Amino acid sequence: MSDPAKLTIHAGTSAEGSDLVRQWLREHNWTANPEFMRQLQQAEHQAVPLVIMAEGGQGVVGGLLAETQLAWLRISIMAVDPRFRGQGIGARLLAEAERQALVRGCRHVYVDTMAYQAPGFYLRHGYSMVGEIPDWDSHGHAKCIFTKELSPESRVERK
Template identity: 65%
Template sequence: MNPPAGGWSIASADDASAPGCDLVRQWLREHNHAANPVFMRQLGQPEHEARPLVLTVVADGREVGGLIAETRLAWLRISIMAVAPEWRSRGLGSALLEEAVRRAVERGCVHAYVDTMDYQAPGFYLAHGFAIVGEIPDWDSSGHGKFFLTKRLR
């Protein structure tokens, strides 16, 4: 798009600390506060900060699986879950997920969210009551899709 004569121009930068970035963030914060003041006030309260939820499975004196997540407001967000190859298909993933959900519910969570690649674990999460709510095809630019899944916890 060509700018109007004497109007505006677009500049480019290589990082998010470039001049103008703080203003862009400020404008979005101001808009969000005007459009959804209750939510934005909640986010600003210390008791609503994201709380880490990290679980590991130890067997034979070593870690063989783990889950890295956080809870915030009514949501459990699972970032990473993995099990050592030789320990897969033994129920560790299910146990990790169940424990994360149990702890999240104790923290007041009502929902869970996870994203996973099509070659990772969409079937695992579907088998545990999650539903696909979105997909980005070719997420990795190599033909693999990314799925977004949620579950109501209670």
């Protein structure tokens, strides 16, 4: 049997044929999960940014960057100025993000963090580690993936 295709390498995502590859995946998704795909097309189900800043006398001392879509809050980045860590700012940012997610109709939260960043923080706040990618940074450090189920009664625990 002969090889049906020659492989070529391209530097960008706009190479000739890229749109066709995307189309094939979309068509497959529409066939396999039409209800989900219909939901994604509706304006009310588009991802909505959520940005929460903690401000003090010196300006911004912490922040959380996230988005909500369908039933999920996805936290992309959360950081606190090193001079203000350990004072509950991160816990307050997280609690407010969860509160906003509930207002937006979310039932779940997803976040990933490096093993040297904040896995203990998320565990203390009711998150469950659902996955780990070893050596994510090619220097021996794992990426940890966490989720949490939200409910109106859910509370973010304090340190």
